[in-house]
Amino acid sequence: MAIVKANFYKHELNQFLPNRVRGEYLDWGLNAMVMEVQIDVTETGTLYAGDPVKIVSTSKGKLKVVAAGADAAFGYILFNPKHETAKAGDIVSVLCKDGVISEVTEEAISAGASVYYVAADGSVSATGTQGQEPMGIALEATSATTGGALVAVLVK
Secondary structure, X not given: OOOOHHHHOOOXXXXXXXXXXXXXXXXXXXXXXXXXXXXXXXXXXXEEOOOEEEEOOOOOXXXXXXXXXXXOOOEEEOOEOOEOEEOOXXXXXXXXXXXXXXXXXXXXXXXXXXXXXXXOOOEEEOOOOOOOOOOEEEXXXXXXXXXXXXXXXXXX
């Protein structure tokens, strides 16, 4: 796949025709569980909206998280227009469950299909690795697109 996460955060200046971005919380009238967390000081990488995070086992006080990679995710970082990326020490909002988020895929995915997070490039796929838990359910159909297209995913 040729997905570049940074390509999905460009904004349209026309306030009457905003475009969607990766990691954007889509308000579908659901009672989503969203938490404010802090990126742990042990995190050495740069995180983007839509990336999965997991809880640090030594967390005290404000909940600390790091990139989940291929591990089971606690939640997914939500887009914040004030910060394009997140690094150690930053406070971010995380969608934990029962909410809809924009993610990226190059595959054709049917509405209602289970989707899995692909740690290698930050996309979602209709096929996961053995034993991998699904990220959620695709709420809209998307066709195969080189470079990626946004798809609404209900996080479970």
